[in-house]
Amino acid sequence: DVKVTQSSRYLVKRTGEKVFLECVQDMDHENMFWYRQDPGLGLRLIYFSYDVKMKEKGDIPEGYSVSREKKERFSLILESASTNQTSMYLCASRGLSRETQYFGPGTRLLVL
Amino acid sequence: QKEVEQNSGPLSVPEGAIASLNCTYSDRGSQSFFWYRQYSGKSPELIMSIYSNGDKEDGRFTAQLNKASQYVSLLIRDSQPSDSATYLCAVNEDFNKFYFGSGTKLNVKP
Numbered sequence A: 001d002v003k004v005t006q007s008s009r010y011l012v013k014r015t016g017e018k019v020f021l022e023c024v025q026d027m028d029h030e031n032m033f034w035y036r037q038d039p040g041l042g043l044r045l046i047y048f049s050y051d052v053k054m055k056e057k058g059d060i061p062e063g064y065s066v067s068r069e070k071k072e073r074f075s076l077i078l079e080s081a082s083t084n085q086t087s088m089y090l091c092a093s094r095g096l097s098r099e100t101q102y103f104g105p106g107t108r109l110l111v112l
Numbered sequence B: 001q002k003e004v005e006q007n008s009g010p011l012s013v014p015e016g017a018i019a020s021l022n023c024t025y026s027d028r029g030s031q032s033f034f035w036y037r038q039y040s041g042k043s044p045e046l047i048m049s050i051y052s053n054g055d056k057e058d059g060r061f062t063a064q065l066n067k068a069s070q071y072v073s074l075l076i077r078d079s080q081p082s083d084s085a086t087y088l089c090a091v092n093e094d095f096n097k098f099y100f101g102s103g104t105k106l107n108v109k110p
Helices: none
Strands: A004-006 A010-013 A018-024 A031-038 A044-049 A054-057 A066-071 A075-080 A087-094 A107-111 B012-015 B019-025 B032-038 B047-051 B054-058 B060-066 B073-077 B085-092 B097-099 B104-109
Touching: A010 A018, A018 A031, A018 A066, A018 A087, A018 A107, A018 B019, A031 A066, A044 A066, A044 A075, A044 B085, A044 B097, A054 A066, A066 B012, A066 B104, B012 B019, B019 B032, B019 B085, B019 B104, B032 B060, B032 B073, B047 B054, B047 B060, B047 B085
Parallel strands: A010 A107, B012 B104
Antiparallel strands: A004 A018, A018 A075, A031 A044, A031 A087, A044 A054, A066 A075, A087 A107, B019 B073, B032 B047, B032 B085, B054 B060, B060 B073, B085 B097, B085 B104
16 A cells, blocks of 8 residues: 655644655655645645656745655745645655555644 | 636435536546545545546446546445545646645535
8 A cells, every 4th residue: 555644744833934844655656746725725736746856836836845855755845934824735646657646644734 | 727626515415325526627638537535634535537438437436527528527326424525526637737626525414
């Protein structure tokens, strides 16, 4: 079974703090993704990566950056957290075939 | 802006009935279609994938795709209370670009 893990289930941060969200997958997948999920808006893609050190912007990259130094690990960075970044953050991974994405358990972030 | 539309619900059905969930999408170039189930506070999990027009059945679940009408649906037969969840429709065009609907909440009443 594919396993995608995220470093925290719940986080509380203050406005202006730098926030790191970590994601690790154990299936040697090339592709990894970060989404945020908000009520009524569905999942929106922030960034994805198709290889080590490679990244592409999704639909809502503003205020975020990412890092992929190793194949199994994909980090999302909030350079200066703001209250409008309070959300559920979901990491996912996907292999090279047409298969689905596999999601991690999610991190619920509250920015005060 | 690519759009995936779902009725937010809630859709309420009695136990044992057929639940019908619908999704429309805006991009005619979309190639792959997925249905995910998401329980409250949990992450999405794949129910069905479908790539070509017609029906695809897996146990109690049937996915239906009509590319001409830009429509994909999910039927759940013999609905159970454990099927109560939010169902997300996702559409994939470029290999790594997935577009999700906001989900339909399903309540199956015992």
